[in-house]
Amino acid sequence: MAGNLLSVEGAYKRFGGVHALAGASLEVSAGEIVGLLGENGAGKSTLVKTLAGLHSLDAGTITLQGRPFSQGNPRSAREQGIAVIYQEPSLFPDLSLAENVFVGRQPTTGGRVDWRGMVSQTQGLFDGLGIDLNPLRPARGLSIADQQMVEIVKALSIDASLIIMDEPSAALSAAEVAQLMTVARRLKDQGRGVVYISHRLDEVTELCDSVTVMRDGATVATAAVAQIDTTQIVRWMVGREITEMFPKFDAEVGDVVLSVKGLTRAGVFHDISFDVRRGEIVALAGLVGAGRSEVVRAIFGIDHHDSGTVSVSGSVLRNGSPSAAMSAGVALVPEDRRLQGLFMPAAISRNIAMTVLARLRSRLLLRGISERRVATDWAGRLQLKYANIEDPVERLSGGNQQKVVLAKWLATDPALLIVDEPTRGIDVGTKAEVHRLLSEQAVRGLAVLMVSSDLPEVLGMADRVLVMREGRLVAEIARADATQESVMTAATISGALA
Amino acid sequence: MTGRNVASTALKAREFPILVALAAVVVTTGLVNPTFASSEGISAILIESSVIGLLAASQSMLIIMRQIDLSVGSTTGLVAFLVGQNAAANIGVPFAVSVGVGLAVGLVVGVVNGFLIAYLGLPSLVVTIAMLYVVRGVFSHLAGGETITAEQVPAPLVELGSGSIFGVPYLFVCALIGAISVTLLLRYSRWGRDLYAIGSNPEAALRVGIPVARRTFVAFALSGIFTGVAGLLLLGRFSFADATSGLGIELYVIAACVIGGVAIAGGVGTAVGALIGAVLLQTITFALGALGVSQFWQQAVAGALLVLAITFDRVVAVRSARRVVRRVEVLA
Amino acid sequence: MMALQRLRLTAWDRGIVLLLILTLLFGGMSSELFLTGDNLNFVISDVSEVLLIAFPMALLIIVRDIDLSVASSLTLASAVIGITYEATLSMPIAVVAGLATGSLCGLVNGLLVTKLGLSSLAVTIGTLALYRGLCFVLLGDMPISSLPMEWTDLAFYPIGSTFLPWSVVLLALFGALFWYLLHGTRFGRWCYAIGQGEEAAAYSGIPVDRVRLLLFVMTGFMAGLAGLVYTLRFASASPDGAMGYELIVIAAVLFGGVAIAGGIGTMWGVIAAVLVWGASRSLLQLAGFDANALVIVSGLLLLVSVAIPQLISRLREQLGHRSPRGGNPTRGEASLPSGNEVVHPSPAGAGHDQGSN
Incomplete structure (x- = not known):
């Protein structure tokens, strides 16, 4: 069962002298929410960018739905069924939400953009996720949370099988996070895989089925959420007692x-x-x-x-x-x-x-x-x-x-x-x-x-x-x-x- | 359905206040000076706004995708002159040939602009300023001191310049058809929607796989063809052309677009709005005349309106973006 | 990639200076009339307005702004000079009024750009029409030609027994001043810094908007000064003077190696470029070409000066010097630059042909 949707194994990637990924792995099943955790610089971003088609691995394999995932092309990544929701989505501020969802592939009838169909399809997707937004309004002025919702709907409109949310909650209020979680659970119920990246451990333990923890470019632990607590997760993330030498000198504290x-x-x-x-x-x-x-x-x-x-x-x-x-x-x-x-x-x-x-x-x-x-x-x-x-x-x-x-x-x-x-x-x-x-x-x-x-x-x-x-x-x-x-x-x- | 849709979208958004302003100017001036609001008065305004209106309609397509074309004045004049010259040199040449010559000249300039901007990645401002020069220079060289006069202009163009249908001048009908077709093209084709997307967020447009360079090229080429048509209208309008034809009208074209609600920052506006902007600009000029203000105020008023329109556009944009900015600052 | 551009542009400046020398040599050999005192006097007079405005325009483009209204400001200053002289019969008062008018034009542009955050391109297209319109309002279509001989003579007669026109004094004075400002002061360093990274400039404590505002005012002032020279040279203030000069100025500044994207350029390059342009004009005239050839050449120069840097950088990219953008793990997710540029960015430039379907 494990990893029947996505399986990343032995991923290596270096930029200049820095090993961004050094033996990372990630398994996601259909209908599962995986929390991807790690400190800044642990390699989460690089892994996500690889799955989004922005980087290619130096070594390692990625399998999506049993087929090898072709790397290095954002468009092809989307077509293979991976959608990434970024912390700050980049929508088209002047276009309607419906058009933002369908941009570049608007439904047409006889070569003519079918506005009505586009709006009703968007409305349908919004309703399916319980999103209360007017598909006709422009994206300008939308809150970050709502922009993310539009991105999620866009992912659904291309029928993405794996949806990666890269620190979506960083700029959201508590109520918005709650709505985001509701939506993530619906995606899961629809049989999609979700990778949820966040630094807020209480969110992760509440929402996710399992966690994968990365450190220094490698995956150090994977566990079902039910079997662990936040203390354990923090220990994995931090990993070591402080091994680096911090040259802290005694200084005289003054005014x-x-x-x-x-x-x-x-x-x-x-x-x-x-x-x-x-x-x-x-x-x-x-x-x-x-x-x-x-x-x-x-x-x-x-x-x-x-x-x-x-x-x-x-x-x-x-x-x-x-x-x-x-x-x-x-x-x-x-x-x-x-x-x-x-x-x-x-x-x-x-x-x-x-x-x-x-x-x-x-x-x-x-x-x-x-x-x-x-x-x-x-x-x-x-x-x-x-x-x-x-x-x-x-x-x-x-x-x-x-x-x-x-x-x-x-x-x-x-x-x-x-x-x-x-x-x-x-x-x-x-x-x-x-x-x-x-x-x-x-x-x-x-x-x-x-x-x-x-x-x-x-x-x-x-x-x-x-x-x-x-x-x-x-x-x-x-x-x-x-x-x-x-x-x-x-x-x-x-x-x-x- | 389509008609109602167009009407409702045109009225709902940015174009509506411009129409209101237009009506206000016509009514108040008409009260002071009744001849202004007469059918002759209105017809004169429409004739006068046709060429700039058509150019503004096609320019709106470029501004919507965050480009600009300042070479249209030179090209329009060149087309008018060459069509006249061609007709004069080959007496009895079919009118279709004249039209073909006009469109071809416009297309050539558009293709050159489009190639340099889309495929070499040069800034459209600089390229089209340069082309303004080059085309005007070639034009002046070809024209020398020669003038095209009424008897050299193909008869259909003379008819086009003077006739009307149901009281609406043919010239304005042409501009209106042009503006409506651009508006429909941009609203109902994926190609047109791509232009809005490119203007609204060029990086995101690339990211979603819109072929930005090709769209840019074709838009400039198409705009070149429209400029050719505008040249024909110009020739018909005055039954006259010389080396100064079309000089400086690019500014009125840009002004008409901005006044008509086509945001200089791209992503918003319609060709019909740009046409209305041209009519408003012309109406105000005529109104000043009807109110006894010197004709010399014409350009100053156009410039002031342009500055006001840009400012207004920005103020509205800032206000509607304020909420977003607040949220984004949290992240920055 | 930027580093390569920097190297290239240093070479570009030297190239322009070399081109100037070659032009002068070639001119001297091809026409006996070229290197004569009279002709050089003419060449220098002919470029004086353009050069005066090119000085501040170079700084303005280096900070990524632009002013398209300079020719209209020039003409408006000229109109004010004419009218003030008619009213007061005092040339000094008229000169002050003209310079003040130019500065005011620049101030209005600068305030609209910095206080309201408008793009300088859009604003100055608007004020181009506005200021020109005001010229017609002030003068109607009647030029003012009743200017005092002792002043207009200045524009005709050379200094003493040399061939140099009196405008050389202004050119040398302001050339030195702007060279000093750009290359010898903190203000100049700030200009480059703003052009190379506006955000980093603000984080370095540089008063970005004040610098930009000041540059607009300087540009307006120099347009006013050019208006004075123009008025004296043609012994008349007319509403349709100096048409299209803004384009010549910008073409010359870009040809002189100032990058349209800001942050790069030298005063030497700009001065040499204006002189090359003036000398080529003179050569074409002596060789019997008409004025239209000059217009075409100006346009082509402008195209070439933006196209060549672009082609070179593309070529280098193709040869494998890929820019590191996107491959840097230290940046956040949003690694694409924002499209908030002064000049309409060409979306095509950002991404070549990727994604053609």
Whole structure:
């Protein structure tokens, strides 16, 4: 019975030096909901993208309904019966829901698009899943939950046998999650297979029949939900006691540098208050979508906040002004390195010097040589590996790119260093270097605020762990009390540690 | 059924306020100056809006798919001139040949635009600005100081330019037929629906397997043919053509589209709306005249309307998207 | 892929400068009239308005904006100069009024683009018509030609015993100023940064909208200045002057190596491109071609300057330098860029022919 719908065996896939998949497997039966779990970077996304036809495996086999699955073509993946519902669907905002469902293959009568038939078929599919939406309304303005519903209906309209939901609940309210689960159960009752990816363990245990847990690109456990509890799942996900060495140095904790009071941005985060002191590394933990990045963006002034204050070294920052934050000594290493952190086609030197240009001008003229000098200096201090300081930064590896972002901000000589997912997607060696760097900065007297979804990193580096869930600060855990279980529980399970 | 459908969809959405504005302008101006709302007055407006209306109808197809064609003014003029020249050089040439010449010239320009934009991936703005130049340059070279006058224009075109049916000028009937056919094509064929999908979300269109490049190419070619027809109408309208024919009308064409509810960001609007936009633009111009405002205000008003229409379009879009943005920010 | 484009464009700038030298050499050899003082004076006068506007336009395109209304702003400034002079009989007041008009045109464009978030392409197509319309409103169809001789003479007579026209002073002054702004200041670095990644620019504390607004105002101001030169050169302010100049300016800027997608370009390339264009015009004229040939050449130059970079990058892609997009495990699911571009993105460009059925 196991795996009679989909069977992935011995899947390997590497990108450059990173093994995204290293012996992953996944079995799904018709009429079964499988929870696919794992920390960020465990390889879930790569596996999903492979099944969506976006990647091809380096090694391994995929069998769908007893036939080998032909890889590497999104369209063919759909035609073979696999549909993926992403966290953020990309619909056609100007087209009606009915047309979004049937786009590119509208039903026709005599070559003429049969609008009536299309609308009634969509209505039928909506009714079948208990979705209360008007097929004639445009997709623009639809909530994320409803957009996902449209995607699910689209999957049904092509009669997909396997529906993969990639963290669908990350941005949904409790009521919306409940509706999503209802729909997922109907799909199951129709004899389809569902793969449900989520970080919220209570959801997974409530909805799924079995779980498959991935770690470091490999599948480490598969079990029926009835036979296990969340503690066991967390242990599988985390796997090991912390084996990596986190170079955490003792730093003298001094005065308050950052003080956030009652910070609120309507609908995003609410009443956030905390302090960060000199020499301290404070981690902001929580699930993706809990509002952590949004909070640090508001602190740095990229987003406006609606109420509350941010003060740095005693003075209140102007709302929504990154340059005010910068002159107060705030530095933000953002979450998305390629889009927010770097100018990819520009030279390494240009990137590093970008934040300190005002200082570099000598006798009215800003010269490339002064940019190169400051960049070379920082590249040396951070042991950046590069061929030429004028090379475009896009030629560097992910880890070295992250060092460039760090250099760019350390060059401003900040009092507060905010890092958002500082080691996401970079290799283990560089990861340790980044950690050592952060520790050193704390010893030098910087206040460090670190957003991270990487639990070992949080536990290894932080003096204190602040946990956010659904836009609120729900727990503050001292280093001594912080364990994988305590942090994960606060982040995932409503009611705990509130 | 079809007719009612078209009527209801045209009225329900973006075109309705434009019709209301149109009626308001006609009525208020008519009250001040009764000759304005007379059948002659209205007929003059319709004649004047035909060429731009037809061009706007075909341009709407491109704007809906997030492209733009600024070369239409030059091409329309070139077609008008070449058809006249061809008819003058070959006395007694069948009218069908004249039509063929016009459509072929339009098609050639459309195909060149389409190839460069669809298959070489060049931005349509730059390509069609360049083609505006090239076509106008070729045109001026061919024309020199020559003018095409009434006696050289094929008789059917003269008739087309002056006649009317049930009080509706033939020229406007042509524009209306063109606008309705584009509207129907875009509403009832998969090909047309693909254009809306491409304009609404180009990446998603690729992802669902719509052959974006081919659709783009064919749309430009088709738009070229419509431009050829517009050239014939232009020749019929004035019974005259020279090297300056059609100069600068691309701006009025774009303005008509935007005023008619075809969003510059793509994905929305209809060809009929664009035609109504052209009529509104022309009506306001005439109304200003009827109210005693100098003719020199004409272009300024068109420009101001265009800016207003773009702003209005954006404000509406922002308002309806606000909810989505809020939700997306949670994820970002 | 972007890296290769960068290399290519550095080469492109040098190529244009080389092309300029070759054009001048070829011109000197093919026509005795070409390298004469009178002709060079003419060439420089002839390109002066285009060059003055090309300076700020280069910066504007580098930040991924565009201004199609410059020729209309130029003419509106010219109209205001004429009218103000008629009313006050003071050229200095008229000049100030003209420059203010140009700046105001740019300010309106900039505010619409940055405050309302409209696409600069759409806005400036609109204001192109609006400003031109205002010229007709101000002047009717009667040009103003009663300008003081001592000013209009400036546009005719060279400086002292040289062949250089007086507009060279403005060209040199503003050329140096904009070169300095783009290549020698923090502001210039910001322009490149915004063009290369608007979001990263905001995360680097760059006041993106203020920079863009300022560039629109600068462009308007320079259009006003070009309006002054134009008015003096033709000794008249007429509502239909400088028709189509916006296209020549944009063609020259792109030909000079500024990428239409922003983030790339140098002032040297732009200056050389405008001069190549002016010199070729002169050569074609001396060789007896009519004005239409010049129009065609301008259009073809524009096409070539966008087509060649595109063809080169396609060729490299075909040769196996595939862009890493999609193959990067560090990015989230939504790895396709958003289509929120200043210039209508060509959907065909994003995906070639995949999915043809």
